[in-house]
Amino acid sequence: MKKILLSIFIMGFGSPFSAQKSIDQKVSDLLAKMTVEEKAGQLSQLNSDWEDLTGPILQKKDEDKVVLIQQGKLGSILNVRSVAQTRMLQEYAMKSRLRIPLLFGQDVIHGFRTTFPVNIGQAASWDLNLIEKSERIAATEAAAFGIHWTFAPMVDISRDPRWGRVMEGSGEDTYLGSLIGVARVKGFQGKGLGNIDAVMACAKHFAAYGAAVGGRDYNSVDVSLRQLHETYLPPFKAAAEAGVATFMNSFNDINGIPATADAYIQRDLLKGKWGFKGFVVSDWGSIGEMVNHGYAKDKTDASLKAILAGSDMDMESRAYIENLPQLVKEGTIDIKIIDDAVRRVLTKKFELGLFDDPFRFCNDDRQKQQTNNPEHRKFGREFGSKSIVLLKNETSILPLSKTTKTIALIGPFGKETTANHGFWAVPFKDDKDRIISQYDGIKNQLSKNSTLLYAKGSNVDDEDRSMFAEAVETARNADVVIMTLGEGPNMSGEAKSRSNIHFSGVQEELLKEISKTGKPSVLLINAGRPLVFDWAADHIPTIMYTWWLGTEAGNSIADVLFGAVNPGGKLPMTFPRTEGQIPVYYNHYNTGRPAAKSTDRNYVSAYIDLDNDPKYPFGYGLSYTNFNYSDFQLSSEHPTGNQELKISVTVTNTGNFDGEEVVQLYIRDLVGKVVRPVKELKGFQKIFLKKGERRTVTFSLNPESLKFYDDQLSYEWEEGEFDIMVGTDSENVQTKRIYWKK
Numbered sequence: 183m184k185k186i187l188l189s190i191f192i193m194g195f196g197s198p199f200s201a202q203k204s205i206d207q208k209v210s211d212l213l214a215k216m217t218v219e220e221k222a223g224q225l226s227q228l229n230s231d232w233e234d235l236t237g238p239i240l241q242k243k244d245e246d247k248v249v250l251i252q253q254g255k256l257g258s259i260l261n262v263r264s265v266a267q268t269r270m271l272q273e274y275a276m277k278s279r280l281r282i283p284l285l286f287g288q289d290v291i292h293g294f295r296t297t298f299p300v301n302i303g304q305a306a307s308w309d310l311n312l313i314e315k316s317e318r319i320a321a322t323e324a325a326a327f328g329i330h331w332t333f334a335p336m337v338d339i340s341r342d343p344r345w346g347r348v349m350e351g352s353g354e355d356t357y358l359g360s361l362i363g364v365a366r367v368k369g370f371q372g373k374g375l376g377n378i379d380a381v382m383a384c385a386k387h388f389a390a391y392g393a394a395v396g397g398r399d400y401n402s403v404d405v406s407l408r409q410l411h412e413t414y415l416p417p418f419k420a421a422a423e424a425g426v427a428t429f430m431n432s433f434n435d436i437n438g439i440p441a442t443a444d445a446y447i448q449r450d451l452l453k454g455k456w457g458f459k460g461f462v463v464s465d466w467g468s469i470g471e472m473v474n475h476g477y478a479k480d481k482t483d484a485s486l487k488a489i490l491a492g493s494d495m496d497m498e499s500r501a502y503i504e505n506l507p508q509l510v511k512e513g514t515i516d517i518k519i520i521d522d523a524v525r526r527v528l529t530k531k532f533e534l535g536l537f538d539d540p541f542r543f544c545n546d547d548r549q550k551q552q553t554n555n556p557e558h559r560k561f562g563r564e565f566g567s568k569s570i571v572l573l574k575n576e577t578s579i580l581p582l583s584k585t586t587k588t589i590a591l592i593g594p595f596g597k598e599t600t601a602n603h604g605f606w607a608v609p610f611k612d613d614k615d616r617i618i619s620q621y622d623g624i625k626n627q628l629s630k631n632s633t634l635l636y637a638k639g640s641n642v643d644d645e646d647r648s649m650f651a652e653a654v655e656t657a658r659n660a661d662v663v664i665m666t667l668g669e670g671p672n673m674s675g676e677a678k679s680r681s682n683i684h685f686s687g688v689q690e691e692l693l694k695e696i697s698k699t700g701k702p703s704v705l706l707i708n709a710g711r712p713l714v715f716d717w718a719a720d721h722i723p724t725i726m727y728t729w730w731l732g733t734e735a736g737n738s739i740a741d742v743l744f745g746a747v748n749p750g751g752k753l754p755m756t757f758p759r760t761e762g763q764i765p766v767y768y769n770h771y772n773t774g775r776p777a778a779k780s781t782d783r784n785y786v787s788a789y790i791d792l793d794n795d796p797k798y799p800f801g802y803g804l805s806y807t808n809f810n811y812s813d814f815q816l817s818s819e820h821p822t823g824n825q826e827l828k829i830s831v832t833v834t835n836t837g838n839f840d841g842e843e844v845v846q847l848y849i850r851d852l853v854g855k856v857v858r859p860v861k862e863l864k865g866f867q868k869i870f871l872k873k874g875e876r877r878t879v880t881f882s883l884n885p886e887s888l889k890f891y892d893d894q895l896s897y898e899w900e901e902g903e904f905d906i907m908v909g910t911d912s913e914n915v916q917t918k919r920i921y922w923k924k
């Protein structure tokens with residue numbers, strides 16, 4: 183029976199085993215023909231410096247790359263992003279001896295032609311379907327522009343909003359971050375490599391990059407192995423299990439070893455225990471940077487250490503091209519190590535179908551179709567609105583009426599267009615004309631008889647107060663004021679760590695001036711990270727966190743302002759009261775001297791000058807409606823062994839609007855072999871309820887969810903007491919205690 187089924191499978195669908203075998207064979211045949219220089223070339227990636235390469239004219243500085251390509255000594259190029267460019271370079275590759283096609287890589291981080299909210303904003307949607315769909319769209323667009331490979335998802339967990347790269351991640355929680363990472367991998371890779379709309383995904387930055395000391399980018403990381411396994415590695419493992427094609431290692435050292443040379447994580451774990459068959463690319467220049475780290479004496483030494491540790495491809499160091507052939511010839515490196523790395527790279531090129539047709543991603547019609555896809559924009563608009571987090575709506579001024587007589591939009595971001603892209607967007611010439619500003623978004627929805635006033639008020643990041651007076655005057659002339667403040671789009675992202683994460687420049691002063699007018703006001707906060715805005719949080723009654731929402735930003739914001747969409751986003755990261763409180767995160771340990779309440783400071787673990795609780799907790803976010811939690815029930819208070827625990831709670835929409843709620847499930851393991859967090863997210867469900875509607879939401883837990891790493895890195899669960907918590911955010915929960923017997 184089994185045999186019959188197998189042959190039906192082979193006849194009907196083709197066997198993944200036979201296909202794989204034939205690729206293996208093809209790779210072996212090719213490897214047998216390759217010189218060591220050509221092998222080193224396949225393990226090398228260089229940047230394209232051609233901003234706008236539409237014709238065959240190359241600048242002098244690029245000639246050496248073209249020569250390398252023609253000689254078959256370069257395997258991949260990054261930052262080539264058009265059919266014309268990729269076609270031209272691929273033509274050069276086809277002049278090489280073995281005609282091995284180039285791989286084109288690109289940072290497609292939060293969309294491509296259509297940009298979506300910056301990733302932390304996407305995470306605030308807590309909507310895995312939307313996230314996966316956005317990556318499907320991003321992949322379709324990127325592939326149509328000749329791109330084979332995106333350097334995403336970034337699955338770095340971070341507890342430090344000073345770190346600029348939190349905008350690229352999914353926040354502070356390992357569980358949520360893992361699920362989002364998997365959704366992104368699925369989205370990018372679609373139905374699988376080889377499909378014309380699928381690009382290779384890349385789980386980065388391996389590993390623990392988000393734990394940079396002091397939140398300073400590229401800084402060292404010192405975490406226990408247990409913490410590494412508990413907090414930082416699971417999203418990577420989940421991505422590997424989801425079939426991510428590639429990994430990128432990270433700039434930082436982990437406990438003294440640069441990640442690029444870390445054999446434990448790359449060989450023992452990733453390629454060993456986790457069985458990862460793809461390849462690992464270094465981060466930009468990270469092989470060469472091991473000299474600065476003081477871990478390699480020169481680039482030759484760095485190449486040796488990196489390849490031995492399992493870094494397969496060198497991005498931009500030129501270390502492998504320059505050194506691997508010699509290291510092999512003198513017998514320092516066994517050719518088998520090189521062959522394994524080359525095999526991994528070539529396998530992906532075969533899987534992408536590039537050996538069958540190196541130009542299959544170079545199709546002008548497809549590029550044209552995906553240059554302005556209205557369906558994608560429509561989706562971007564929806565996704566933007568679902569990423570917004572309503573932090574305060576005390577006077578219920580929101581949603582605004584479209585017939586409000588006069589609205590004033592004030593702040594440096596009101597008429598911005600390209601800013602809405604956020605940090606990691608590929609620039610296109612027509613950006614200015616196609617991105618919807620907040621001003622236009624609001625204007626388009628406001629009734630014809632209403633007036634939208636505008637004043638910039640201040641710049642993003644200087645001391646110029648000369649525009650204050652005009653802004654105050656504008657506010658006085660309005661019935662409602664919308665302030666749009668925050669940090670600039672280039673103030674979060676790579677190399678954008680900030681020690682001061684308040685609104686930049688004089689924006690807070692501007693806000694204070696405007697608020698003196700006493701006009702009803704709404705504050706929109708634009709940022710790529712949690713900011714500190716204590717004064718605003720205490721004085722402005724209505725606040726929405728709008729991140730950077732992408733191409734359709736203005737429409738998404740207007741949809742929420744005027745109530746077409748009821749906001750349902752929840753914070754994926756804790757918002758601190760002040761920088762001195764960082765790192766502050768919900769799943770901390772209790773300590774031996776926990777503060778009983780946030781103001782309790784007497785010989786307890788607290789600051790003498792600051793409350794312990796954050797400004798806004800993880801998982802927090804309001805709606806125009808209200809949700810009531812009742813009838814919290816467990817299937818047992820004494821579960822045993824592998825028995826499943828059912829947890830249910832009834833959620834009722836008691837307000838005046840239909841809306842979405844993210845119902846959250848947390849646990850606490852009360853006593854452990856090693857101390858356990860006061861709360862751990864273990865489940866969530868996003869539900870839509872019409873006003874007046876109620877629904878019973880059910881979760882199930884089994885001992886798998888109770889497992890943790892002990893100090894010997896064994897991953898087990900223990901019998902004992904657990905608190906089971908459900909609620910609307912990580913602070914607002916109802917709790918029941920159980921005893922789970924082995």
Ligand code: BGC
Nearest residue numbers: 260289333386387465466676
């Ligand atoms: C970043 C990576 C990125 C690479 C290529 C590096 O500086 O750390 O995340 O993929 O550049 O642009």
